[in-house]
Amino acid sequence: MIVTASQTIGPFWHPLADPALADLTRLGGTGEPIELHGQVFDGSGAPITDACVEIWQATPAAPFVGWGRCATDAHGGFAFRTFAPDADAPYLAVAILARGLVKPLWTRVYFADIDDALLAQLPPARRATLLAQPRWRWDIRLQGDGETVFLDF
């Protein structure tokens, strides 16, 4: 069987946009609380105001649930509150969905410049697009100058 084709989430997906889902600490858990925020930009540098940003992290352990979702605001902004992932994999998996994206853009955001298989294959300028700046700012550029590294797996 062949995987069902992806289609865009469109501009009217906000019934799914419960603001509580951007606070991953709401269900409890232990660890260092962190806030990750940034903006999403298109190829003209304009903020994307209708995007869905989702994150997934495998640690820390339950009862923490490492999935979150945030709708971008009128400035293209998003903000998550979560616990820092464990130091052996100090990054989050990220998916960006929006009108004009017929399938998700997959990426990662790192909280430390570690020597892992992904970062090691990137030249410095591209590598920098995946590194959040303390404490903790990370912008996502879908296209053009400073384009974020997007992944295939």
Add this chain to the structure above:
Amino acid sequence: MTAYRPFPPGSQPPYAVASYGSTALRAPRQPLVAIDPTIERLGPPLLQLPAHADLSRAAGGEALGERILVAGRVTDEAERPVAHAMIELWQANAAGRYHHERDIHDAPLDPHFHGAGRVFTDADGRYRFVTIKPGAYPWRNHANAWRPNHIHFSLFGASWGARLVTQMYFPGDPLLAIDPIYQSVPDAAARARLVAAFDLALTQPEWALGYRFDIVLRGLHATPMEHAP
């Protein structure tokens, strides 16, 4: 070792779709970077969110429109059922208008239709919900552009990489042939799988028409072990 299988050529849309204007400034220009997934092969676990499987009524009354039942099965490429998967649903009302502040289409809102639902597959991957058939609506992508009738689906499978957002269409819709979003999938057979099947057996007499829509998510599959030298 397990891994995701590559998508067969043409079975998924490209990011840049010339006929779909909103992709022009949103499709990346740099090539994707291939990785061996790490945390992408894991979770997320099932969220404890409430189910809402009847979209056909709200605020104490029944929505206007053609009542339909939609049911199907969620599996992976190996036809293994995806049990307890969360499916989020949203759609326009029968007049083609979303219950959304940014939808400015000149069509009536229906106070008895909010157009959002959430269901979970059972142990065999089966799901079912009740709604009304959504209307077509204009969307300004090009002159006289209208989206075909569709229901949005968002699915969470057994791993992050299985995440899928798609749209279910209806058989016989004349707008499918000229819809840039539907047509963004290059392979005709892959497109056809986005169209639900009318199912008389699922149809409930004197109550609702039945449509069947099966969905396949990415799964993790064993990869052959490489022989040590």
